[in-house]
Amino acid sequence: MSQTSSGGITLRELPLPVRLVLTTFLMSVGLGYFWGMAQIHFKHSSGGEPLPGIKDLVGRFSGVPWPKIEKDESLAVVPAERPQIDPNAPKVPGVKIKSIIADRCAVCHGNGGEKDDVPLEKYVDLEKVFVKTSNYPKGQFHFVINGNRTKFNKDAMKQAFFEKSDDWKDQLKALGKETLEKQREAELKSVVDWIDAGAPEATYDADAFPLPDPVVGKIITPKYATPAPQLPKNAEKAVPKKVDPFKEAKSKQLSINSLTQSTHAHLLSFAMLWTLTGLVFAYSSYPTFVKCVLSPIVLIAQVADISCWWLARLEGVGPYFAMVIMGTGAIVGLGLGLQIVLSLFNMYSYKGKMVLFVIMLVGLVGFGLVATKVVIPQLEEEKKTAEARS
Ligand code: HEC
Known part of the structure; x- marks a missing residue:
């Protein structure tokens, strides 16, 4: 044997x-x-x-995308075409998007935060989670902030505007639940509206985004309300809308x-x-x-x-x-x-x-x-x- x-x-x-x-x-x-x-x-x-x-x-x-495709230059983002703001344009109720994202997201998604491997501190960081992919047709950022409020995970970050924000408990005492909820809903809506408007970089840099819905500006957390110069009418068109398969694959x-x-x-x-x-x-x-x-x-x-x-x-x-x-x-x-x-x-x-x-x-x-x-x-x-x- x-x-x-x-x-x-x-x-x-x-x-x-x-x-x-x-x-x-x-x-x-x-x-x-x-x-x-x-x-x-x-x-x-x-x-x-x-x-x-x-x-x-x-x-x-x-x-890279598969099956193989040729790089289509027309899909590339041309920065010069991004809408610019005219500081002399008439001012309308607006909101400080950059400050909101800094307070609500970058506290964890930034230097020393618990999720700093996915930074959300600068516009270049944000662009990565704005990329429209087949999994996230409106971008990952848009997806997570519209996620399930009862959960807090990689698919649901809505609580960042509510229970997971630094000042939630203090504000709850100071303002009461109803007012606070309304203020935070307005913050969330303003960020969603901003992304829907193509997340214009200039309004981020200026920390002043003219709100499509002025009512939001009235109820939002006061420190984020600001007058903002109106965007040029064609702003929407200038923002690339197509899904770029190269960016999508690269992001994975x-x-x-x-x-x-x-x-x-x-x-x-x-x-x-x-x-x-x-x-x-x-x-x-x-x-x-x-x-x-x-x-x-x-x-x-x-x-x-x-x-x-x-x-x-x-x-x-x-x-x-x-x-x-x-x-x-x-x-x-x-x-x-x-x-x-x-x-x-x-x-x-x-x-x-x-x-x-x-x-x-x-x-x-x-x-x-x-x-x-x-x-x-x-x-x-x-x-x-x-x-x-x-
Ligand atoms: C309290 C800390 C905290 C705050 C505030 C926060 N996040 Fe997160 N975020 C996390 C953690 C932790 C994860 C990983 C969750 C997991 O993998 O289950 C995460 C995951 C994510 C992801 C998925 C990343 C990946 O790995 O694909 C995105 C996108 C995201 N967050 C966006 C946001 C946005 C947008 C905001 C602001 C509205 C925000 N987060 C606020 C802690 C936070």
Whole structure:
């Protein structure tokens, strides 16, 4: 039984306690891998799909649209065409948009704030969350401030105007709930109106935006009310309205910073894990050829996978490397699955195999339950949200 290539010892011959440790180890790695898949789903795949498709991967890693399109210059934003304000134009009731965003958003989305990785301190920062994409037809900023008031997460920032604002408690005492709510609703409306008007940069710089609805100026928090020079009549037209697929893809691309973080964390832990699962399999009693292929392949595919994350950033050929990620990812998953299952069954005699079989059956049933009760409804929910946005 033990004509092997691994120095005489095979898994089957190990003392029972050692085999039990290895068994629990392999099973935990298997479970961990499923959680890894869930993580990839939330990080990279677009609404409603279990795992990222080619378009998601190319956007995430290469930052360009897919299928390939030519750059259309007409989509580029021409700054000179942005509406300018004439300081001598007649003044109407207006609002200090820049101050509102500074107080309501940049406190967290700014230097030292709890979410300073997405800064909202300057107009250039804001432009990134104004980009209209298929997920956010009016831009992400517009989307989050119109989100659910009962939640506070990456899809709902409305509370920033209310409960999450610095001065909420003090003002509640001073003004009472009804007045305060009205003031804050007016702040929110003025920002929405500003974005709907194309978020003219000049009115941000001047901290004076002429309100389309003057009533808002009467009820808004007094410190944000200001007279503002009227905008030129054609202001609306000058603002680009089209979705620029290049900007959209670029806005999804992982930053060098997070990619570096991912690379170092993944490379170190995978090197460790896949070496161990590979070693366990290497001590099985399968033919040497099978062991020589299957033992190292997971780690090799993993390193290729991570290399492609970086190669995908190359100009021109990048997207093809992004596609390779699908293949390398599949090899890792398949290879690991085989290593685990084959090693486990190689470790025990007839009785142990039966026990393993029962455990796996239970695991499979459990997985089926989770899939029907949690995963599938979650995916359907995401599909609905994705559809509602477009
Ligand atoms: C009290 C702190 C705080 C305030 C105030 C705040 N945010 Fe946030 N914001 C956060 C946190 C924390 C997250 C991450 C939430 C998560 O991932 O669940 C976030 C996430 C976001 C995101 C999503 C970022 C991403 O990762 O895609 C946007 C867009 C956003 N906020 C916009 C705003 C806007 C606009 C305002 C002002 C109206 C605002 N936020 C006010 C803390 C804040």
